[in-house]
Amino acid sequence: xxxxxxxxxxxxxxxxxxxxHVAHHFESPQQQFDSGKLGIWMFLITExxxxxxxxxxxxxxxxxxxxxxxxxxxxxxAMLGALNTVVLIVSSLTMAWAVRAAQLSQKKLLIVLLWIxxxxxxxxxxxxxxxxxTKFQHELYPGIYNHFAQEQYPTVADKYVSKENxxxxxxxxxxxxxxxxxxxxxxxxxxxxTGEHEEHAHxxxxxHAHxxxxxHxxxxxxxxxxxxxxxxIYYMMTGIHAxxxxxxxxxxxxxxYRANKGEFSSEYFGPVDYVGLYWHLVDLxxxxxxxxxxxxx
Amino acid sequence: MSVGSTPxxxxxxxxxxxxxxxxxxxxxxxxxxxxxxxxxxKRIGVMYLVGILVSxxxxxxxxxxxxxxxxxGTKLFLTEDQYNQxxxxxxxxxxxxxxxxxxPAALGNFVLPVMLGQKDVAFPRMNLGSFYLWVVGxxxxxxxxxxxxxxxxxxxxxxxxxxxxxxxxxALLGVFVLGFSSIFTGLNFIVTINTMRPHGMTWxxxxxxxxxxxxxxxxxxxATPVLGITGLLLIAERALHIGIFDPEMGGDPVLFQHFFxxxxxxxVYIMILPAMGIISELIAVFSRKHIFGYRFIAYSSxxxxxxxxxxxxxxxxxxxxxQLAAVVFSGLTFSVSIPSAIKVFNWxxxxxxGSISLATPMCYALAFIxxxxxxGLTGLFLGALATDIQLHxxxxxxxxxxxVMMGGTLVAFVGGLYYWWPKMFGVMYNENxxxxxCLIVFLGFNLTFFPQFIxxxxxxxxxxxxxxxxxxxxxxxxxxxxxxxxxxxxxxxGVLLYxxxxxxxxxxxxxxANTLEWMCSSPPPLANFDNPPPVGDPYDYSNxxxxxxxxxxxxxxGPAKKTSSH
Amino acid sequence: MSDHAQPNDDSHDHGIHAHVxxxxxxFGTFAALLVLTGLTVAIYEIDFGAIDIWVAMGIATVxxxxxxxxxxxxxxxxxxxxxxxxFSLAFVALFISVSLMDAREYEPQVEALHNAQMQEAAE
Ligand code: HEM
Ligand SMILES: [Cu+2]
Numbered sequence: 013x014x015x016x017x018x019x020x021x022x023x024x025x026x027x028x029x030x031x032x033h034v035a036h037h038f039e040s041p042q043q044q045f046d047s048g049k050l051g052i053w054m055f056l057i058t059e060x061x062x063x064x065x066x067x068x069x070x071x072x073x074x075x076x077x078x079x080x081x082x083x084x085x086x087x088x089x090a091m092l093g094a095l096n097t098v099v100l101i102v103s104s105l106t107m108a109w110a111v112r113a114a115q116l117s118q119k120k121l122l123i124v125l126l127w128i129x130x131x132x133x134x135x136x137x138x139x140x141x142x143x144x145x146t147k148f149q150h151e152l153y154p155g156i157y158n159h160f161a162q163e164q165y166p167t168v169a170d171k172y173v174s175k176e177n178x179x180x181x182x183x184x185x186x187x188x189x190x191x192x193x194x195x196x197x198x199x200x201x202x203x204x205x206t207g208e209h210e211e212h213a214h215x216x217x218x219x220h221a222h223x224x225x226x227x228h229x230x231x232x233x234x235x236x237x238x239x240x241x242x243x244x245i246y247y248m249m250t251g252i253h254a255x256x257x258x259x260x261x262x263x264x265x266x267x268x269y270r271a272n273k274g275e276f277s278s279e280y281f282g283p284v285d286y287v288g289l290y291w292h293l294v295d296l297x298x299x300x301x302x303x304x305x306x307x308x309x
Numbered sequence: 310m311s312v313g314s315t316p317x318x319x320x321x322x323x324x325x326x327x328x329x330x331x332x333x334x335x336x337x338x339x340x341x342x343x344x345x346x347x348x349x350x351k352r353i354g355v356m357y358l359v360g361i362l363v364s365x366x367x368x369x370x371x372x373x374x375x376x377x378x379x380x381x382g383t384k385l386f387l388t389e390d391q392y393n394q395x396x397x398x399x400x401x402x403x404x405x406x407x408x409x410x411x412x413p414a415a416l417g418n419f420v421l422p423v424m425l426g427q428k429d430v431a432f433p434r435m436n437l438g439s440f441y442l443w444v445v446g447x448x449x450x451x452x453x454x455x456x457x458x459x460x461x462x463x464x465x466x467x468x469x470x471x472x473x474x475x476x477x478x479x480a481l482l483g484v485f486v487l488g489f490s491s492i493f494t495g496l497n498f499i500v501t502i503n504t505m506r507p508h509g510m511t512w513x514x515x516x517x518x519x520x521x522x523x524x525x526x527x528x529x530x531x532a533t534p535v536l537g538i539t540g541l542l543l544i545a546e547r548a549l550h551i552g553i554f555d556p557e558m559g560g561d562p563v564l565f566q567h568f569f570x571x572x573x574x575x576x577v578y579i580m581i582l583p584a585m586g587i588i589s590e591l592i593a594v595f596s597r598k599h600i601f602g603y604r605f606i607a608y609s610s611x612x613x614x615x616x617x618x619x620x621x622x623x624x625x626x627x628x629x630x631x632q633l634a635a636v637v638f639s640g641l642t643f644s645v646s647i648p649s650a651i652k653v654f655n656w657x658x659x660x661x662x663g664s665i666s667l668a669t670p671m672c673y674a675l676a677f678i679x680x681x682x683x684x685g686l687t688g689l690f691l692g693a694l695a696t697d698i699q700l701h702x703x704x705x706x707x708x709x710x711x712x713v714m715m716g717g718t719l720v721a722f723v724g725g726l727y728y729w730w731p732k733m734f735g736v737m738y739n740e741n742x743x744x745x746x747c748l749i750v751f752l753g754f755n756l757t758f759f760p761q762f763i764x765x766x767x768x769x770x771x772x773x774x775x776x777x778x779x780x781x782x783x784x785x786x787x788x789x790x791x792x793x794x795x796x797x798x799x800x801x802x803g804v805l806l807y808x809x810x811x812x813x814x815x816x817x818x819x820x821x822a823n824t825l826e827w828m829c830s831s832p833p834p835l836a837n838f839d840n841p842p843p844v845g846d847p848y849d850y851s852n853x854x855x856x857x858x859x860x861x862x863x864x865x866x867g868p869a870k871k872t873s874s875h
Numbered sequence: 876m877s878d879h880a881q882p883n884d885d886s887h888d889h890g891i892h893a894h895v896x897x898x899x900x901x902f903g904t905f906a907a908l909l910v911l912t913g914l915t916v917a918i919y920e921i922d923f924g925a926i927d928i929w930v931a932m933g934i935a936t937v938x939x940x941x942x943x944x945x946x947x948x949x950x951x952x953x954x955x956x957x958x959x960x961x962f963s964l965a966f967v968a969l970f971i972s973v974s975l976m977d978a979r980e981y982e983p984q985v986e987a988l989h990n991a992q993m994q995e996a997a998e
Contacts, residue, residue, distance in 0.1 A: 036836075037428035037505075045891045047431040047504045053956045054496045057963040058534040064967040065538030065568060069553050071971050072564060072978045074928075094916050101912065105905040108896060108946040115895045155549030161558065168557055172550060238559035244551025248542065279891065292946045299938045302912075303931035307919045503955075531966050563981065567974040618966060622977070631980030634973070 033280040045282050052286040056293045059256075063297055066249050070304060073241055083235070084242035085308035087152055089143060093306035096139050097298065103132035104295045107264075111288045114281035119274060122284070126268045129291070133261045140254055147243075151179040154240075154247040161240035246305055253301060256294045263287045333735070337835040348433035351833065353440050354419030355733065358726075360443060361415050362802065364406035365719075369795060371399035376757075376791035379784045382776040392774035393460040394475070400463035401480065405487050406447055408714060409576065411722050412583035413529075414439070414494050417522050419733055421498060423826035423833055424516055426507040426841030431500040435493050442490035449483030452476070462772065464569060467554040467562045471547050478547060481540040488533045488540070491579070495529030498522055507825075507841030516824045516847040517606050521586025524610040528575045528582075528617065536572035539565070563629045570621035578617040580714055581681075582610055584721030585652055588674050591724055592656045594822045595671035596663025599848045602655040609648035616645045626697045635694055642692035649685055653678060668820070669743030673724025676751045680716025684709060687762065702772070705765025708758045716754055723750075723801055730805055731819050735832040736812030737860075742804045749797035756790025816861025821853045827862075894951035904945040911938050 038044040074081050110125035151159040159179030162169040169178055267287055270276065276284055331337055334351045344352055375395050378387045387395060422430050430436050453459050453476040461470040461477060470477050502523050506515070543565070545551050552558035554565040593600040600606065622630055622638030630638075656678060665671065687709045690696045700706060731737055760783035765771075769780045776784065818827040826833075828842045853862045915934050923930050944950045949957050 035433075037422075037430075037433070041891050043504060045893065047500050049952070050503055050956065051432060051435075051496060051500045053952075053959065054499055054530055057959060058492055058496070058530055060534075060960075060963050060967060061531055061970075062534035062538050064970055065535055065542065067967070068568070068971045068974055069542070069564070072561070072975050073553075075975060076978060076982050090916070090919070094912065097912050098909065101905065101908045104908075104942060104946050105901060108901050108904075109898075112896050112898075112901070115893065153549075155545070155551040156558065157549065161550070161552070165558060168550065238552060241552045241559060244545070244549070244553055248545060248551070252538075252541070281891070281893075285893070289947050292942050295946075296939045296942045299942065300932075300935050303915055303928075303935055307915065307931060309919070309922065309927065531963060535970065561978065561985070564974065564978065567977065571970050571974075618969065622973075629981060629984075631977050633980050634977040 033275075041279065048282045048286055052289050056289060059293055063252075066245065066252070067300075070245050070249070073245065077238065077241070079236045080238055080242050081308050084239050084246075085306065087147070087150070088246070088306050089146070090306045092139055092143050093302050096136050097302045099132050099136045099139070100295045100298050103129045103136070104292055106132065107288045107291045111281070111285050114271075114276045114284040115278055117277040119271065119276070122276060123268060123271050126264055126271060130261055130264045130268070133257055133264070136257055137254060140250065152243055154244055156240075158240040158243050164237055164240075249301055249305065253294065253297060256297075260287070260291050260294055263290065331836070332830065332834045333832055334835045335734070335832055346437075348429070348437055349835065350418050350422050350430050350433065350436060351733075353436050354415055354417075356440055357410060357418060357443070358415040360440075360447065361407055361411050364402055364447065368399055368402040368407055369798065371395055371402065373791060373795055375399060376788040378774065379776075380788045382778065382781055382784070384775070387774060389774045390460065393772070394458040396772060397459050397462050398454060401459065402450065404463055404576075405484055406443075406450060408580050408718055409487075409491055410443060410494070411718065412587065412725065413498070413522060413525055413579075414443070414490075416587070416722070416725050416729060417498065417583060418494070420729055420826055421501065421519065421522060423829065423837050424519060424824050425501065425505055425510070426825045426838050426844070427501070427505050428836045428838065430497045431505060432497050436497055439490045439493035439497070442486050442493065446483045446487035446490060449479055449486060453479035453483065464573070465543060466569075467543070467546065467560070467565045468556055470543060471550070471555045471557070478544050481544050485537050485540045488537045491529050492533050495526035495533075498526045499530065507844055509844035513604065513607065514844060514846065517589035517600065517603070517610075518583075518586035518824075520607040521582045521589070521610045524614040525579050525582045527611075527614050528579050531618070532572045532575040532579075535568065536576075539568040539572065542568070563625065566625050566628055567621070570624045574621040574624065575614075575617045577710075577713070578613055580718045582613060584677070584718040585610065587721045587725040587728070588656060588677050589652075590822070590824070591670050591674040591728060592659050593848045594820050595668055595674070596660045596665050597821070597850050598659055598663035599846075599850070600655070601658035602651075603848070605651050606655050609651045612648040613645060616641070616648065620645060620692075623692050623697070626694060627701050639692060639694045643689065646685065646689060653682060667744070669738070669740060669747055670724045670728035670820075672744055672747040673720050673727065676747065677717060677720045677724065680712050680720060680754065684712030684716055687712065700765060702770055703765035704761040704769045704771055707771050708761035708765055711758045711761075716758070720750070726805065728820065729826075730808070731815030732826055732831050732833070734809060735815050736808045737815050737819065738804050738808035738812055743801070746797050746800035746804060750794060750801060753790050753792075753794030753797045757787050757794050758790070760784075760786045760790075813860070816859045818853070818862040819860070821850060821855065821862035823847055823849055823853065894948055896945065896948060900945055904941050907941055908938055
């Protein structure tokens with residue numbers, strides 16, 4: 013293929029070594045390419061439906077309990093979300109450009125662009141890690157490990173979480189993030205009475221350490237019940253999205269390996285195109301996740 | 310090895326013993342590795358077949374244990390907890406490991422590319438991957454069984470699935486992986502049918518089996534991912550208590566049911582559509598008549614696939630779903646019966662004035678029509694709001710879905726297996742033994758499940774290990790039937806296995822069918838066809854004559870075909 | 876379903892026919908995406924009230940369409956692919972809208988139950 017490449021740099025219709033990459037059950041490179049193309053699109057369709065489950069859960073809880081989302085989203089850092097959006101858009105550009113490079117047999121450019129895409133994916137994950145770590149420092153874990161959940165459901169927490177692992181209470185992060193605390197209490201001056209009730213009910217019934225929620229800096233926890241549902245959805249959505257990014261990185265790595273061996277050219281670039289499509293879909297999903305999770309008020 | 314419309318050529322070659330290894334996919338290479346790493350769709354189909362039959366056997370043992378325990382209303386040998394585990398495992402193994410992959414992945418894999426005159430499916434590697442995902446899923450299930458069992462019912466309803474101490478997560482991982490196996494199969498078939506049909510095979514010259522597989526694949530692609538995410542969310546719920554499905558944490562268990570049935574109702578059409586495809590082939594071939602209403606049958610497959618997505622809420626009439634949703638879903642449920650009935654009427658019309666031969670596959674096809682009709686009609690009682698309040702979660706439901714799934718899909722699967730067996734392994738089974746066990750299966754099946762309609766309507770709830778005196782007679786009939794059915798099934802499979810050792814050599818076209826898979830030798834050569842054979846009307850039998858010497862049908866130059874071939 | 880079973884046999888050149896995106900399209904799309912991201916963030920401060928989410932979703936949909944049409948070159952694919960993709964979105968819509976419709980319908984009952992339980996606990 014390397015020979016082919018150097019002699020026919022820009023010839024999209026070369027007439028040589030056509031069978032090199034055509035599997036025995038296909039009749040022509042075109043049939044093979046069309047099959048691969050249809051196949052990847054069908055796969056993307058399954059991805060869309062796969063994510064739709066989480067969007068469904070999101071839609072229902074947001075529609076029924078907007079207060080949870082308004083309150084909890086304050087804990088997210090919109091700037092980091094925006095940064096990651098830009099990172100993914102740039103990586104989509106480099107990926108689309110890489111497909112073009114492959115189609116035009118520009119081997120060096122292809123490899124460089126794939127590396128950049130891979131690096132940007134790494135940056136995305138890095139930012140994600142920073143985000144998750146800050147959440148964890150604030151004991152905003154998923155599910156019953158989330159301190160809001162433990163305050164609201166102390167008996168459930170006792171059932172599933174050992175005492176040592178239970179949240180240490182909100183008092184510290186009120187000081188860690190004073191700005192947060194203030195913002196919240198302002199926002200929720202007019203909390204519905206039922207929510208208030210509930211906290212007290214627990215405080216009395218459970219006599220639980222965490223039930224002294226009154227002294228706790230996060231206004232949100234007092235006013236709005238079931239804040240942890242937002243975090244459940246947030247972690248599932250971003251986590252599963254991140255797993256797709258990691259999968260994509262694997263695929264791009266594999267492309268780089270094959271590109272280095274000079275396997276791609278104007279006559280055979282299917283895999284670059286397919287991985288590209290996958291990568292764009294992952295970007296496309298993030299385009300929705302960003303405003304849905306980070307920009308709520 | 311060139312392939313034309315004259316199968317006798319191969320036959321001659323085979324009889325001469327001049328067969329080369331390439332002429333028989335079973336002999337093309339040998340050794341365990343040649344099977345485990347094969348990319349040949351035929352071998353993958355055979356491996357699937359073995360796996361599926363083993364699962365069916367396992368699920369069947371569970372079923373017989375259940376039925377034995379139910380012989381009396383008091384404890385025989387299972388505690389209530391063990392009974393719960395047993396019906397869960399039976400249901401989960403039968404649905405996820407057996408019935409969903411049964412026809413598409415085992416028979417479809419073998420037959421589909423040959424029916425298209427091609428060498429393989431579009432993505433052979435993905436095909437093998439799909440099989441190994443199935444194996445991994447099965448291993449997860451086995452682990453769940455070994456390390457503590459599962460007692461949620463195959464439906465995994467919350468909140469119980471969050472609190473039970475059995476191995477929900479392992480089973481869900483299994484379901485997740487099996488889902489991907491199913492998706493890969495469907496994806497492969499869609500692409501293969503779209504891009505690899507041979508010259509002259511337009512959409513409306515495709516055999517109806519392919520239409521039904523295509524419709525099935527659409528459902529597999531659109532519904533199965535939702536099962537995947539449902540499983541993941543439930544795993545997260547159980548491990549972390551994220552509060553989406555678990556009411557203890559502010560979640561919504563009815564939402565879980567929406568998620569679950571958005572997949573699982575369409576999934577029953579993943580089970581039944583391929584069965585209908587097989588029946589369309591069998592009825593036409595064994596009536597020696599052109600299929601009646603080809604287009605209607607083809608379109609009704611697609612219609613069933615799509616309408617199947619609109620009715621999932623009929624499983625939730627009594628579980629807290631809103632009245633509005635219940636009314637809408639009930640109404641829509643009735644619409645699915647239209648395309649189903651279209652098929653049944655077209656099959657009957659095909660048989661009308663046909664010259665019917667009661668070969669074993671045809672016996673199964675007739676059993677299918679009878680049983681599926683009962684299963685389908687009883688479904689209407691369950692789809693009607695008022696009656697379902699009474700019938701929900703009773704044995705009426707159990708009887709209904711067994712009539713559809715076992716009486717429908719399983720019977721069609723066995724019928725298809727008998728039909729393609731000569732093609733798959735190159736041997737003929739014993740026709741009389743085949744018919745005998747078909748009869749036993751039919752009688753045993755009805756004896757098992759018909760009494761369940763009666764006791765269900767009288768209020769016997771499902772998923773109970775104990776019952777009151779008044780139901781005893783029905784349960785005992787049912788248990789007797791179950792063992793008769795067991796004998797029938799073992800016999801039916803036994804007849805096929807026996808033929809592997811003692812069966813007569815199969816001709817290329819034993820039944821006189823006109824779909825392309827009968828135009829290559831039995832068993833097919835490694836590459837099926839060098840070039841796609843000429844395509845004609847798949848249901849035109851006018852040019853096929855029985856040849857005594859061959860023991861099968863050969864093409865004779867007859868009156869000009871109605872439709873041009875090439 | 877207009878796609879053909881066979882690629883045209885008469886094309887004896889072995890190249891693959893696929894559209895090559897021009898650099899200007901790629902960068903134009905990229906720039907539009909950046910601008911729209913900026914817009915999303917900028918209007919975040921503005922309170923549109925109830926239609927907030929629809930504004931945000933609208934912009935996201937424009938962005939998603941740009942990605943699909945140009946980066947994923949849907950525009951140059953067979954219509955079958957575009958149709959399949961849109962078709963799948965219809966199923967997503969079905970799933971979400973029906974579940975949501977039902978959840979909204981029975982929500983008052985859930986709320987009533989919750990209040991009753993709170994009442995009980997308070998007594
Ligand atoms: C095609 C084969 C079959 C399929 C797909 C199938 C499927 C199922 C399913 C999905 C369930 C529900 C499990 C649950 O409630 O979680 C079930 C229950 C049951 N099945 Fe089967 N089954 C098959 C064959 C059989 C056979 C052959 C028998 C008896 C000989 C049988 C007897 C039972 C019994 C006794 C129950 C439990 C009913 C209850 O307690 O509610 N099944 N089956
Ligand atoms: Cu259903």
